[in-house]
Amino acid sequence: MRSRALLLLPAVALLAGCSAPEPPTGRELVLALAAEAQEQGHPAQYELMKDGVVDLEDYDTAYRQLRACLEAGGMTVTDPIISPADGLRYIFEYDANGLAPQTVDEVQGECEAQFWVPVNAAYADTNPAVMEEALRTASLECLEQAGFDMTGEERNFPEMVGDPDVDGGDQREAAADCVFTAAHELYPELPNLTLIA
Numbered sequence: 001m002r003s004r005a006l007l008l009l010p011a012v013a014l015l016a017g018c019s020a021p022e023p024p025t026g027r028e029l030v031l032a033l034a035a036e037a038q039e040q041g042h043p044a045q046y047e048l049m050k051d052g053v054v055d056l057e058d059y060d061t062a063y064r065q066l067r068a069c070l071e072a073g074g075m076t077v078t079d080p081i082i083s084p085a086d087g088l089r090y091i092f093e094y095d096a097n098g099l100a101p102q103t104v105d106e107v108q109g110e111c112e113a114q115f116w117v118p119v120n121a122a123y124a125d126t127n128p129a130v131m132e133e134a135l136r137t138a139s140l141e142c143l144e145q146a147g148f149d150m151t152g153e154e155r156n157f158p159e160m161v162g163d164p165d166v167d168g169g170d171q172r173e174a175a176a177d178c179v180f181t182a183a184h185e186l187y188p189e190l191p192n193l194t195l196i197a
Contacts, residue, residue, distance in 0.1 A: 001164035026126055033118040045119050049078035050149030052072035054122040062119040063090055067112055074099050084186070085179060085193055086156055091122070093191050124196065129156040135182050143171075157195045172197055 024032045034049035044065050048058040067077040076097055080090035096104045132137070140150050143160060148171050154160045159180060162171030176195055183193050 010116050029125060030054055030156055039062070040113075042114050042118075048119050051069055053127060054119055054123050056123075058091070059119065059123040062116055062123075062179065063092075067092075069111035069115055070094060070107060073111065075101075075104065075107060077141040081190075082195065084132035084135045084183065084190070085130060085195055086124070088127055088129055089194070091192060091194075129158070131156050131179075134186055135179065137184035138186065139175065139178045142182060143175060144175050146174045148174060161193070161197045167191050173177045 007041045030049050031052045034046050034052075037043075037045040037049065045062065048054060048062055063080055071075050074097055076095040078093045078095075080092040083091050094104075094108065099107070136155065139160060140152060140154060145151050148162065150160070157175060160171075160175040160179070162175075164172050179195060180193065183190060
């Protein structure tokens, strides 16, 4: 595994200017993201989210549209694999093929905005995340060894992080380290891994 990332940003943070006291969830979240995509001139994403549901077929369509856009811009994109950390999201990589960094940033930014970011967030936030069993077991054992009380029922990374308001994020950091370490050992060919809490 060459890279890893821990993101603490929920999809509802993508809703710029959302003034509702309670952030939307489920169907309401998808519809809000669809409305924002339409307002921003991203019809492909609007079409995938306008019914309030983002399933695997929609997610895969968004990936194929993203890939086509990136490749039209001169980049290469690997085939996706499903993340063992959540059993949902695709893991894939881009190759710049010698393009100038500024060009890569422009192509990547435009393609991700047009075809990927809100659909990816909606899919991850509205479908159940279930960590692959070998990774889940190894991560829970690691957390127990680090002194954290686990129930053994935790199915995904967010359920492993504890309450950052109580422990200052200590369990979240330990959980990330445990998952990344176990993933590196179990899936050495995995190019990267992102955890979202």
